[in-house]
Amino acid sequence: MYQSYYGLEEMPFNITPDPKFLYLSPTHQEALQHLLYGLQERKGFIVLVGEVGCGKTTLCRRLLNEIEDTHWDTALILNPRINETEMLKAILGELGEAPRDTGLHDLIAQMQSVLLQRIADGREIVLIIDEAQNLSFEVLEQIRLISNLETDKQKLLQIVLMGQPELKDILALPELRQLRQRILVHYELKPLTRHDVMHYIAHRLTLAGSEGRPFFTGWAARKIHRYSSGIPRIVNNVCDKALLASFIRESDEVSYWDVRRAIKDVKKLTF
Structure with missing residues (x-):
């Protein structure tokens, strides 16, 4: 109702994660730089946490825009409430590959083959998981295992976990210490x-x-x-x-x- 009255071209305060409207406050600017640094320097695991509604998903969209049309292939997982097999299939699907309808071992072998081919073609691959606090322990462990895929010189997959503050508590669990040790870039969004x-x-x-x-x-x-x-x-x-x-x-x-x-x-x- 008020859009035409005020002569606005579009609604200014929609809650959809439109990167066009991203306001880079100092904390958002710093978070974006941490994400880009982690990817460019191939740090492997990157974690971004923030309260509900702080702009994590919008920041994620901005990150994807920043690396679009470059040498990056991206896999974005928005619904992490899945098991290990479904996660691997979702990642392959996001990369444009038809996942084999077989067991976990074959899917891991397929993923390694796909990633090696992409690296050979001069591509780099980033997996971004939103709402990562909803990942089960089994899926987190599977993600740690696929993060081990590497050549003599680099990791085959860069992984970004984005989630609410509960994600910090989950990653602090003793049984996830091997995963925690692989996190080299971490940032917490502030209000x-x-x-x-x-x-x-x-x-x-x-x-x-x-x-x-x-x-x-x-x-x-x-x-x-x-x-x-x-x-x-x-x-x-x-x-x-x-x-x-x-x-x-x-x-x-x-x-x-x-x-x-x-x-x-x-x-x-x-x-």
Whole structure:
């Protein structure tokens, strides 16, 4: 409703992980550099953790855009609640290969053959697993085993595990110490600061086509930060409803009171 009123080309506060709208706060910029460094230096295992809604998936999309059209082949696993055989088949499928409908041993042999051929062709391969805190111990152990695939000079597969803070606790388990020892790059995303939230709001409005309207007041931005604790997904939800409240008033200014009303609406949807 408010998009045409404010002359916006698209909705500025959708919660879909569109890398176009990624706001590279200092913590997001540093996280992206850690990911790129880990891949470029072939560190093997890379771990990125962050609270729900902190922007891990959007950052992942940005990473894929950064390495697109280069020498990287990517396998992105979004649903890790699978067993070892399903994981291997999913990785091969993501790489464009038809997995053999056979046992685990044959699938590992097929994967090694595929990876060796890709390396021989000048390609490098990265496996990215989102929501990695949902991986079972058996699948984590299988991932560790395939990470052992290597030539005399390099690993055949770079692996990025992205997950919520619980992933740290899982990786700290004594039975996963062999996997933990292979993690050479680790970064934890932090929430946005109050200063970041103000710039985040302006950033998304500008990319959506705003030419100065609507405008979030300083008190509105402070209220958003206080309620959201700097979590981008919550910021988006509140901003979307605050814009609607401002539109209903036919105002170009999103006020503290618009945000307060928006928060009340968001809380009604919280179970």
